[in-house]
Amino acid sequence: ETGVTQSPTHLIKTRGQQVTLRCSSQSGHNTVSWYQQALGQGPQFIFQYYREEENGRGNFPPRFSGLQFPNYSSELNVNALELDDSALYLCASSWGTGAGEQYFGPGTRLTVT
């Protein structure tokens, strides 16, 4: 059984740039959720994708967008990066909708300068 993988591990971007983060879900899972974890904080829900559609969104602006592909992998895109976007971005996979058991990847550390 393959776990959740994320790429890249680390990323440094400049304010105003755009970034794409990638996630491969655990085998057998069809749902991907994205979370932002600022330093010293708990993760905050960005959105969830199920069957290639957005299925719930947290309190994040539209410049945070995502995609899910037929193989259930997912991308998180952030446009017009701001300094406050610096965080650990976590992807979690699960089966079906709802807040069931979510299994997290190791995260992508994004630094915006």
Add this chain to the structure above:
Amino acid sequence: AQSVTQPDIHITVSEGASLELRCNYSYGATPYLFWYVQSPGQGLQLLLKYFSGDTLVQGIKGFEAEFKRSQSSFNLRKPSVHWSDAAEYFCAVGGSGNTGKLIFGQGTTLQVKP
């Protein structure tokens, strides 16, 4: 408002001592409750979950948690802590509805003294 409170930001225990990490939640519907552990620079690992049924749930690594609806609490316990348990612990709440959103607490950092 939906929220999770972990009152203890930092806890230090001696190796071999018992541990209890507190978690209180506010959630309008029937909650699903989780405890996750995060080692430095790592993602989150699911320790245990409560969906329904028996209010005392067992998890991995010798952890257990008890759901108390009257107190809106879901405290994590371990009878004897090992040095490898030092990490950040997060309590989270979600619902059976459709959005898949988990609401996390701020976390409790556990330090284990030899």
